[in-house]
Amino acid sequence: MEAEQKKFLLTAKKSENITEWYTQVIVNSEFVDYSAVSGMMVYRPDSYFAWDTIKEATDRMFKEVGVQDVYFPLFIPERFLTKESEHVKGFSPEVAWITHAGQSELSERLAVRPTSETIMYDSFSRWVRSWRDLPIKFNIWASVVRWEFKHPTPLLRSREFLWNEGHSAYASLEEAEAERKVILDIYEKILKDYLALPGVRGRKTDSEKFAGAIASYSIEHLMPDGWVLQGPDHHSDGQNFAKAFDIKFLDKDGAKKYVFQNTYAISTRELGAMVLTHGDDKGLVLPPKLARIQIVLVPIYNDVKKEEVLRYSRSVNESLNKSFRTYLDDRDEYSPGWKYNEWEMKGVPVRLEIGQREVDSVSVTAVRRDTGKKETVKLDQLGKFITSLLEDIHTNLYMKALKFLESHTYSVSSYDDLKKLVGSGIVQSPWCGSDKCEAKVKEETGAKITNLPSDVQDKAVGQKCIYCGEEAKFIANFAKSY
Amino acid sequence: MEAEQKKFLLTAKKSENITEWYTQVIVNSEFVDYSAVSGMMVYRPDSYFAWDTIKEATDRMFKEVGVQDVYFPLFIPERFLTKESEHVKGFSPEVAWITHAGQSELSERLAVRPTSETIMYDSFSRWVRSWRDLPIKFNIWASVVRWEFKHPTPLLRSREFLWNEGHSAYASLEEAEAERKVILDIYEKILKDYLALPGVRGRKTDSEKFAGAIASYSIEHLMPDGWVLQGPDHHSDGQNFAKAFDIKFLDKDGAKKYVFQNTYAISTRELGAMVLTHGDDKGLVLPPKLARIQIVLVPIYNDVKKEEVLRYSRSVNESLNKSFRTYLDDRDEYSPGWKYNEWEMKGVPVRLEIGQREVDSVSVTAVRRDTGKKETVKLDQLGKFITSLLEDIHTNLYMKALKFLESHTYSVSSYDDLKKLVGSGIVQSPWCGSDKCEAKVKEETGAKITNLPSDVQDKAVGQKCIYCGEEAKFIANFAKSY
Numbered sequence: 001m002e003a004e005q006k007k008f009l010l011t012a013k014k015s016e017n018i019t020e021w022y023t024q025v026i027v028n029s030e031f032v033d034y035s036a037v038s039g040m041m042v043y044r045p046d047s048y049f050a051w052d053t054i055k056e057a058t059d060r061m062f063k064e065v066g067v068q069d070v071y072f073p074l075f076i077p078e079r080f081l082t083k084e085s086e087h088v089k090g091f092s093p094e095v096a097w098i099t100h101a102g103q104s105e106l107s108e109r110l111a112v113r114p115t116s117e118t119i120m121y122d123s124f125s126r127w128v129r130s131w132r133d134l135p136i137k138f139n140i141w142a143s144v145v146r147w148e149f150k151h152p153t154p155l156l157r158s159r160e161f162l163w164n165e166g167h168s169a170y171a172s173l174e175e176a177e178a179e180r181k182v183i184l185d186i187y188e189k190i191l192k193d194y195l196a197l198p199g200v201r202g203r204k205t206d207s208e209k210f211a212g213a214i215a216s217y218s219i220e221h222l223m224p225d226g227w228v229l230q231g232p233d234h235h236s237d238g239q240n241f242a243k244a245f246d247i248k249f250l251d252k253d254g255a256k257k258y259v260f261q262n263t264y265a266i267s268t269r270e271l272g273a274m275v276l277t278h279g280d281d282k283g284l285v286l287p288p289k290l291a292r293i294q295i296v297l298v299p300i301y302n303d304v305k306k307e308e309v310l311r312y313s314r315s316v317n318e319s320l321n322k323s324f325r326t327y328l329d330d331r332d333e334y335s336p337g338w339k340y341n342e343w344e345m346k347g348v349p350v351r352l353e354i355g356q357r358e359v360d361s362v363s364v365t366a367v368r369r370d371t372g373k374k375e376t377v378k379l380d381q382l383g384k385f386i387t388s389l390l391e392d393i394h395t396n397l398y399m400k401a402l403k404f405l406e407s408h409t410y411s412v413s414s415y416d417d418l419k420k421l422v423g424s425g426i427v428q429s430p431w432c433g434s435d436k437c438e439a440k441v442k443e444e445t446g447a448k449i450t451n452l453p454s455d456v457q458d459k460a461v462g463q464k465c466i467y468c469g470e471e472a473k474f475i476a477n478f479a480k481s482y
Numbered sequence: 483m484e485a486e487q488k489k490f491l492l493t494a495k496k497s498e499n500i501t502e503w504y505t506q507v508i509v510n511s512e513f514v515d516y517s518a519v520s521g522m523m524v525y526r527p528d529s530y531f532a533w534d535t536i537k538e539a540t541d542r543m544f545k546e547v548g549v550q551d552v553y554f555p556l557f558i559p560e561r562f563l564t565k566e567s568e569h570v571k572g573f574s575p576e577v578a579w580i581t582h583a584g585q586s587e588l589s590e591r592l593a594v595r596p597t598s599e600t601i602m603y604d605s606f607s608r609w610v611r612s613w614r615d616l617p618i619k620f621n622i623w624a625s626v627v628r629w630e631f632k633h634p635t636p637l638l639r640s641r642e643f644l645w646n647e648g649h650s651a652y653a654s655l656e657e658a659e660a661e662r663k664v665i666l667d668i669y670e671k672i673l674k675d676y677l678a679l680p681g682v683r684g685r686k687t688d689s690e691k692f693a694g695a696i697a698s699y700s701i702e703h704l705m706p707d708g709w710v711l712q713g714p715d716h717h718s719d720g721q722n723f724a725k726a727f728d729i730k731f732l733d734k735d736g737a738k739k740y741v742f743q744n745t746y747a748i749s750t751r752e753l754g755a756m757v758l759t760h761g762d763d764k765g766l767v768l769p770p771k772l773a774r775i776q777i778v779l780v781p782i783y784n785d786v787k788k789e790e791v792l793r794y795s796r797s798v799n800e801s802l803n804k805s806f807r808t809y810l811d812d813r814d815e816y817s818p819g820w821k822y823n824e825w826e827m828k829g830v831p832v833r834l835e836i837g838q839r840e841v842d843s844v845s846v847t848a849v850r851r852d853t854g855k856k857e858t859v860k861l862d863q864l865g866k867f868i869t870s871l872l873e874d875i876h877t878n879l880y881m882k883a884l885k886f887l888e889s890h891t892y893s894v895s896s897y898d899d900l901k902k903l904v905g906s907g908i909v910q911s912p913w914c915g916s917d918k919c920e921a922k923v924k925e926e927t928g929a930k931i932t933n934l935p936s937d938v939q940d941k942a943v944g945q946k947c948i949y950c951g952e953e954a955k956f957i958a959n960f961a962k963s964y
Contacts, residue, residue, distance in 0.1 A: 036604050037555045040555035043552055070526055070527055100591075102577070119517060148584070
């Protein structure tokens, strides 16, 4: 019992040691677990529910803009990756190799999908003939494997993760470019409306972009430790892959042309960002839409009043469980206090405490997870109350994260200020655009350019590069990065 | 253009050479495609849409009975499979082996998930402590890899396929057994309501059951060639895996006990059964709920009337596309006849032909894919007409398949009759229950026992085994099997 009790306690504080806190909270809350395969994790019901909800909402929005789901093989022939790395310098993910199948050795090694460009574009080259076959707007929901991490961390740095892979092909660069805003708008909406996470949208620098892309855009999250975590991204690949995989079409004008392509992705890493952002020293704090259990009902009774309190609790539960995801915790062998700890650890947004006092006054006591605020609510008001409480909790989580982002985004014009602030948030600085200055700042401060935030680029005019003092071309977000 | 035209024609007839017909129809209809990896296929938008619809409907029904989705790693350590094969005789799927990752050789080989019992139950053994932790009713939607097929066939025998893996653990055998009906009822409903496929439910014989199970139940489909294709199944694994992976719980009575487990699955093979059952010499015939495009509108015009017909077609489309999945085929470079062929090949349930005559009479001509029947419908009746037409088409497909199943299920009591009928359907025969008779019939006729159909077992009473003449214990379905 004592060992069990410890399960729902954290020894690390978020403000003191966020790494240790994170490791404790995601496992102790039964959100995820380690598996027998190093670096690969188990999604328990709460984390999978959250991901599945994100997936379904994103998929719905993708479909509204004409994206079609498909599925491509899990394995990729080695020659495809070789071809890719010849055409796309710098792209060589560490992959898991299949060398044997059944009793025999394969004549060619197969990689477990690290990303699907090559296997998909091999098909595209056979499918695309005329302008009539374009645009292609395909998407896969899949798991991918990258053997990259020396120190894997569940959700944040996993050797297997789940994501969407959007892959499109257009007849013109203009059409291809127009997709970026559509997709990033969808991602931003998902982050805001489901994960309660704000982000900073902007272009990646050439040294930070996807190797195969002519331009990469990302949404970056600021974590409570002042470090930045990359969120969803969208890459304009131009004709790079089209040329490598010979994807040509006969255009209306009778000419054969290469297609223009994009890729984009959101992954289970977002769940890690969500945990880091909203969690506290009591455990997870889940945004209501992603909570598998939104409301837990905890009856409080002594032996005499037990049946009455339980009966009342059940009727409250029944009045709620058609509109909300509820759980009546009527386990006899645990005390109410124990149950509070457990459900707080698991991040359930609302707890309803129901004792004799509540039975007598035909009410419940509602406790919100995000602020801990208690309120007594009459039963006939409860449905309405919960609806607006869940909205409130979501908004509060988002606004708190947004305020943190805003108050930890610093605009500086001197390198000294940058050095002082790096590590405590995002440092927006004018930048000349040269790889050299970018590399020097990274070398000297440990901060990279997370992206070039779209909304403030006009401020670069007339400013000087934070490092070399030459004319600035961009406002760059410097930060330490996960 | 000619090569393209051929794409939507079939040279093989279903009634003459169903194997060749199948291969042509699934690829030419752009339902699926081959990939660069032998035995692994591409799900193009139409097949993925169908699978995703099945998946979502099944998942909804699973959730209603308390099943929770989770996700477990794609890779499984070799020692787990070794442990399994020590405990579960006869279970040794041909797997794909990871031996290298990144630049280094792994110290232990990892198998790509052929099924997840071992990796899941390793976690179960850590998660299950008390009766309070039970039941576990988990499910994964995943892709699995089995390197088993010398002659892979898309959907029917693929080295990678998509499926659900249900894995449950109960405190008692009674509870575990009670799950079977719940799950098989769900599968049967999905088959009937979505795939328009009937099936025969029954227990597998000991020689045909899953090696790890104490009892396996299946739903078997009869294909148009008289062969049987196994559909979804449910396995009672008793305490086999619990003992192998040490999954014990402290029961209410204070005793430590092993859990009782089940597994169950439905896979993308069902799409193959659907194609085989409903398709015809013009191509696919999709049940309306699984059709990504339910209605195609084909405008018919000459140069003079073009704009008027197109305008009218667009307004018809707009009146339908809120309630149905429609596509207006306004491609100028193809003739209406070409378009009819193409959409018939792709199995779109309803075609609306719209020419000057339809414009003038404020109507459309509706052609249903399953029977080819044409009907002129006034525009103000169209929504209602389409709703009932789609239902009609679904019912017709199901009833046709059911009639075929019923008329090709033969009840015999002599071995001569069995031998005559094997290959042309399901031959129901009394059977003594011995492995020997089962094996002998298989050896002599090529027919195996697909299952022991649940609904006719009472008929075994007083009958003699079809092979040995001893007292019959079961009615067995003998058939050739995919």
